[in-house]
Amino acid sequence: MQLEEQRRATSVLVIGTGAAGLRAAIELRQRGVDVTCVGKRRRDDAHTVLAAGGINAALGTMDPEDTWEQHAADTLREAYGLADPTTVEILAREAPHAIHELVDWGATFQTEEDGRLSQRFFGAHRYRRTCFAGDYTGREIQRTLVRRANQLGVGFDDDTYITRLLVRDGRVFGAYGFDLEDGTRRVYLADAVVLAAGGHTRIWRRSSSRRDENTGDAMRLAALAGCRLRDMELVQFHPTGMIWPEEAAGTLVTEAVRGEGGILRNAAGERFMERYDPERMELSTRDRVALANDTEIKAGRGTERGGVLLDVTHLERELVLSRLPRMYRQFVDLAMLDITQQPMEVAPTAHYSMGGVWVDAATHATDVEGLYAVGECATGLHGANRLGGNSLAECIVFGRIVGEQAAQWSAALDAQVRDRRAIAAAGEEIDSMLALRGEAFVRPLQRAVRDVMTDHCGVVRTENGLAAGLGKLDEIRSATSTMEIRTDIAGFDDLAHAFDLEGSLLAARATIESARQRRESRGCHTRIDFPRQDERLRVNLTWRPDGSVLEHEPVRAASAAIDALAGGPELDVAGRLLE
Numbered sequence: 001m002q003l004e005e006q007r008r009a010t011s012v013l014v015i016g017t018g019a020a021g022l023r024a025a026i027e028l029r030q031r032g033v034d035v036t037c038v039g040k041r042r043r044d045d046a047h048t049v050l051a052a053g054g055i056n057a058a059l060g061t062m063d064p065e066d067t068w069e070q071h072a073a074d075t076l077r078e079a080y081g082l083a084d085p086t087t088v089e090i091l092a093r094e095a096p097h098a099i100h101e102l103v104d105w106g107a108t109f110q111t112e113e114d115g116r117l118s119q120r121f122f123g124a125h126r127y128r129r130t131c132f133a134g135d136y137t138g139r140e141i142q143r144t145l146v147r148r149a150n151q152l153g154v155g156f157d158d159d160t161y162i163t164r165l166l167v168r169d170g171r172v173f174g175a176y177g178f179d180l181e182d183g184t185r186r187v188y189l190a191d192a193v194v195l196a197a198g199g200h201t202r203i204w205r206r207s208s209s210r211r212d213e214n215t216g217d218a219m220r221l222a223a224l225a226g227c228r229l230r231d232m233e234l235v236q237f238h239p240t241g242m243i244w245p246e247e248a249a250g251t252l253v254t255e256a257v258r259g260e261g262g263i264l265r266n267a268a269g270e271r272f273m274e275r276y277d278p279e280r281m282e283l284s285t286r287d288r289v290a291l292a293n294d295t296e297i298k299a300g301r302g303t304e305r306g307g308v309l310l311d312v313t314h315l316e317r318e319l320v321l322s323r324l325p326r327m328y329r330q331f332v333d334l335a336m337l338d339i340t341q342q343p344m345e346v347a348p349t350a351h352y353s354m355g356g357v358w359v360d361a362a363t364h365a366t367d368v369e370g371l372y373a374v375g376e377c378a379t380g381l382h383g384a385n386r387l388g389g390n391s392l393a394e395c396i397v398f399g400r401i402v403g404e405q406a407a408q409w410s411a412a413l414d415a416q417v418r419d420r421r422a423i424a425a426a427g428e429e430i431d432s433m434l435a436l437r438g439e440a441f442v443r444p445l446q447r448a449v450r451d452v453m454t455d456h457c458g459v460v461r462t463e464n465g466l467a468a469g470l471g472k473l474d475e476i477r478s479a480t481s482t483m484e485i486r487t488d489i490a491g492f493d494d495l496a497h498a499f500d501l502e503g504s505l506l507a508a509r510a511t512i513e514s515a516r517q518r519r520e521s522r523g524c525h526t527r528i529d530f531p532r533q534d535e536r537l538r539v540n541l542t543w544r545p546d547g548s549v550l551e552h553e554p555v556r557a558a559s560a561a562i563d564a565l566a567g568g569p570e571l572d573v574a575g576r577l578l579e
């Protein structure tokens, strides 16, 4: 089938219509720059809409003693020494302005009776600094940004899948993709490109992302364009995701369940947190509870379906209905289970990519000229553990910054380089994908990748397991040559899944190779063969797809003032559990 190839020219192309991409596009339009924003799903339903708990900024509306310096210190402390202090400081300093901007654009965050913005605790924050809109903060932010972008005349192409960044001599000049409905090829020619295409947590069997989100596309696009990836092994596993029904596996069970008194038990009825953290029990930190759940399941003390039990049946029904209404509804809707009568079955679920594309700490420029990365696909802010509520703030703060940077880059460009061969190669890649004939289908291969990552590079990792996982990824890679991709009247989803698989394979390899190199346990990364932190590995690990040895990038020191604020005893997270 010979398909049409459309060409579009725009000053800046933004790939991704979640909070980060939208905020970048808004900044560009506000500066009078022509911008086109593309996403593989509809702009009002990007992954950002799932965010629940809130967005952080040291506004001090509830706790006037809060400061941006303390926000920076809390972020650094939670990152186990691997966050970049410059990135952290910019985030903390600019977050209050970002919130005010959202409010000016019509975002309706919760307020107190006197009109102050309400702020609540969220994980290991010293003060209440998380703004929220009920349990739907992400949706409210997404709605606000889409509305603002529409008002400003941002150009959108929804349902457009980007398969390649177009690069010549280390400088980006656009991207190539196709329309998911009718397969029309799209060549975008641009002075600068902002990559805001999300993370890679969907490459595990249980993930809090939906099916075709966070499949590692951003990492593949960037790496094949010549960018380094950084700290790909650092993935946050949320301790409690649903395990059945299959199609809902991984869906988050909010930490508020434990906050309200939910008890974790293994299949023998044992309250096992007594062995892992006898003081804080179920209110222990996210990484410790995830590790405890994983250990119980792997040791054969889990349920038949492979989970542990999270029980609220001892709580008053009215309390469950009033304090956990969303969870009550979620289990009724998805599993036909009344959580006031029966325990939930849960297991750790891949939740957030701390690693991703290497960016400059302040500008978020990548290794490729004219290419910027922002949001969950970028790195630097979270180190080895993300502080809840910081990623939405990151999207808004650094979205503005990359918009500004891309605008300046575009204005300063004398001539846009192009390369017909790069465009032709991107087209041929799709042609050869469509020409494949064989017996393998894409979906089972995607599942195979998820199985490998779950079994060999999950919450707990070992050298043998990781090495075996790499071998299995090779087998899946070989099987892709016998894939058959079917496009039909229903659209080009199968082709999109094939590219999702490509992204997942690259992201999986980067994750496992980086996890092998990080021979220590730090934050979210647990190597049971190297159970302690190793000071020599207080570095960021950078990866390239050519199989070369990973490089160790030293982490800069924080300023003395912020370092001092980051000290002190561990915070009690009771009453602070959210997502």
Ligand SMILES: Cc1cc2nc3c(=O)[nH]c(=O)nc-3n(C[C@H](O)[C@H](O)[C@H](O)COP(=O)(O)OP(=O)(O)OC[C@H]3O[C@@H](n4cnc5c(N)ncnc54)[C@H](O)[C@@H]3O)c2cc1C
Binding pocket: 015, 016, 017, 018, 019, 020, 021, 038, 039, 040, 041, 046, 047, 048, 049, 050, 051, 052, 053, 054, 055, 137, 138, 160, 161, 162, 163, 196, 197, 198, 199, 208, 209, 213, 214, 217, 218, 252, 351, 352, 374, 375, 376, 377, 388, 389, 390, 391, 392, 393, 395, 579
């Ligand atoms: C259940 C849940 C709850 C959360 N709660 C919170 C919270 O309370 N607070 C907080 O700070 N964070 C929270 N997070 C994390 C936060 O939601 C995300 O990190 C953030 O929304 C990421 O935004 P983003 O703009 O970087 O990417 P996304 O919102 O993931 O958007 C990615 C965009 O890229 C597009 N895209 C991807 N690949 C391609 C391709 N190949 N071609 C074209 N387009 C492509 C997608 O269509 C999409 O538009 C939560 C996450 C989950 C899953």
